[in-house]
Amino acid sequence: MGGIGAPEHLIVNGKRLDGRKFDELRPIKIKVGAVPNADGSASIEQGETKITVGVYGPREVFPRHMAKADRAHLNVIYDMAAFSTPERARPGPSRRSTEISKVIADSLAPAIFLEKYPKTAIDVYIEVTNANAGTRAAAICAASVAIADAGIEMRDLVTSVASGKADGELVLDLFQPEDNFGEADMPLAIMPRTNEITLLQMDGDLNRDEIKKLVEMSIKACQKIYGIQKLALKEKYETEKVGIEESEPAAQGGK
Amino acid sequence: MKRGGYIMADKLFVKDHDVVVPGEELAEGLDYLPAGKAFRDGEKIFAATIGLVSVKGHVLKVIPLAGKYMPRRGDVVIAKVTGIGHSGWTLDINSPYMADLNIGEASSEYIDTNRHEMSEYFDIDDYVLCEVITISDAKFVKLTAKFRPYRRLSPGNIIEVSPTKIPRIIGKQGSMINTIKDYSKCEISVGQNGWIWISGEPEQQARVARVIKMIEKEAHKQGLTDRVKNMMEGK
Numbered sequence: 001m002g003g004i005g006a007p008e009h010l011i012v013n014g015k016r017l018d019g020r021k022f023d024e025l026r027p028i029k030i031k032v033g034a035v036p037n038a039d040g041s042a043s044i045e046q047g048e049t050k051i052t053v054g055v056y057g058p059r060e061v062f063p064r065h066m067a068k069a070d071r072a073h074l075n076v077i078y079d080m081a082a083f084s085t086p087e088r089a090r091p092g093p094s095r096r097s098t099e100i101s102k103v104i105a106d107s108l109a110p111a112i113f114l115e116k117y118p119k120t121a122i123d124v125y126i127e128v129t130n131a132n133a134g135t136r137a138a139a140i141c142a143a144s145v146a147i148a149d150a151g152i153e154m155r156d157l158v159t160s161v162a163s164g165k166a167d168g169e170l171v172l173d174l175f176q177p178e179d180n181f182g183e184a185d186m187p188l189a190i191m192p193r194t195n196e197i198t199l200l201q202m203d204g205d206l207n208r209d210e211i212k213k214l215v216e217m218s219i220k221a222c223q224k225i226y227g228i229q230k231l232a233l234k235e236k237y238e239t240e241k242v243g244i245e246e247s248e249p250a251a252q253g254g255k
Numbered sequence: 256m257k258r259g260g261y262i263m264a265d266k267l268f269v270k271d272h273d274v275v276v277p278g279e280e281l282a283e284g285l286d287y288l289p290a291g292k293a294f295r296d297g298e299k300i301f302a303a304t305i306g307l308v309s310v311k312g313h314v315l316k317v318i319p320l321a322g323k324y325m326p327r328r329g330d331v332v333i334a335k336v337t338g339i340g341h342s343g344w345t346l347d348i349n350s351p352y353m354a355d356l357n358i359g360e361a362s363s364e365y366i367d368t369n370r371h372e373m374s375e376y377f378d379i380d381d382y383v384l385c386e387v388i389t390i391s392d393a394k395f396v397k398l399t400a401k402f403r404p405y406r407r408l409s410p411g412n413i414i415e416v417s418p419t420k421i422p423r424i425i426g427k428q429g430s431m432i433n434t435i436k437d438y439s440k441c442e443i444s445v446g447q448n449g450w451i452w453i454s455g456e457p458e459q460q461a462r463v464a465r466v467i468k469m470i471e472k473e474a475h476k477q478g479l480t481d482r483v484k485n486m487m488e489g490k
Contacts, residue, residue, distance in 0.1 A: 039321075039323065040321065057323070057351070058323055058351045058352050059323075060351055060353075069393065079458025111277075111278075113303065117351065118393070118394055119351070119352070119393070119394050120351040120352075128450070147279045148276060148305050149321060150321060150322070150323075151304055151305065151319050151320070151321030151323065151419070152304070152322070153277070153292060153302060153303040153304050154277035154278060154304070155277070155278060155294075155296075155301070156277060156278030156301075157276065157277055158277055175458070191278070192278070193278045193280070193301070226373065229276075230276050230279070233276045233305055234274050234276065237274050237305055237321075238274050239318050
């Protein structure tokens with residue numbers, strides 16, 4: 001630990017600085033349908049981290065040469081609003097946001113039936129409006145809900161959480177001071193139905209046993225977040241359920 | 256149940272009309288068949304989209320509640336002409352794929368391109384009521400407008416609704432759409448792709464558009480036919 005503005009301790013009296021236990025998540029709120037003009041959308045609030053995701057597609061690919069003959073092109077753009085961090089973030093793509101876009105796309109792709117939409121593009125726009133650690137994990141949770149909201153066929157949702165090590169303790173769902181001054185940071189994404197891992201990154205110092213323990217902790221937490229994701233989706237669609245399937249198609253009488 | 260020497264318990268985890276999310280487990284065991292947007296993975300059946308479950312005997316169907324229009328053979332669609340080529344037209348069918356209308360499929364008569372301009376038949380920005388005849392593996396969609404009622408749609412009002420709500424707008428055996436037609440005296444064509452063409456008295460056109468938008472928004476509610484009647488009577 002150390003650095004400018006670092007708090008003396010990240011763990012005080014067996015609790016974290018925001019009063020959480022080591023394996024406690026921040027409060028999570030997911031809202032489906034946050035962007036009316038998008039085909040599917042969701043917004044997530046995880047503690048102070050706030051993200052909005054809009055999904056467009058499947059639609060025609062632009063530029064045309066990106067089209068794949070056998071599956072859809074998944075285009076993820078992660079962007080941080082200029083006002084999302086205490087210090088103004090320079091607008092536009094950066095080295096960091098390009099990398100995060102790529103890892104998010106890679107973690108979402110296994111869950112989507114991309115092969116059902118050949119020659120199309122699925123565009124996922126992720127806008128971080130307030131960053132307080134764990135943005136890529138929260139973005140993955142919101143993006144998979146938004147893709148489901150767009151009616152795109154999926155094998156499963158994708159759920160993600162970042163965990164790490166602060167003051168020598170393994171902690172779940174890091175918030176800003178732990179992320180900045182902790183010893184390690186490990187985002188992980190899974191498909192909750194099978195517990196298959198679709199994203200695993202690690203930055204900092206952890207030994208083999210610690211990683212094992214963190215993976216276990218994260219998977220357990222992901223199952224909790226999965227419940228929130230499911231609930232958010234059902235909340236929007238539960239009201240729409242009566243009478244959709246009233247008729248067979250093409251039953252219209254010509255005049 | 257006994258199958259192949261071992262006992263198998265077939266389990267159903269959902270009820271008819273349940274809302275399910277992608278990846279949600281619907282049933283276990285080989286006795287159930289996935290249909291619609293449901294898929295099998297090993298011994299279990301899962302939902303692939305957000306949708307409604309329909310259980311009919313052993314068939315487990317997931318009816319999607321959202322999604323873009325994906326063309327299927329036999330669909331009646333309303334298409335917009337976006338390009339004219341040497342031997343046909345290119346049309347937008349409100350889906351990720353463009354569709355082709357070949358000159359031989361455009362009319363029941365022979366079209367002599369030496370004597371007529373292609374645009375005399377279908378011009379750019381015209382709306383055409385047509386049917387999907389084939390979709391190749393490479394997702395080239397072919398349309399036909401050879402026979403009645405397929406034709407170029409005369410000036411009218413085109414409105415867009417979610418393709419998943421089209422069955423509700425048509426109603427059982429066309430009951431809903433026929434009610435609207437009877438009251439408004441408008442000509443209405445509904446495309447499976449979510450585009451609806453309305454032609455008639457301007458006032459009635461506007462009323463029909465309002466009613467259809469209402470149906471789209473409140474598709475989940477019961478007793479819509481009565482509300483539609485009330486709205487059409489101007490109440």
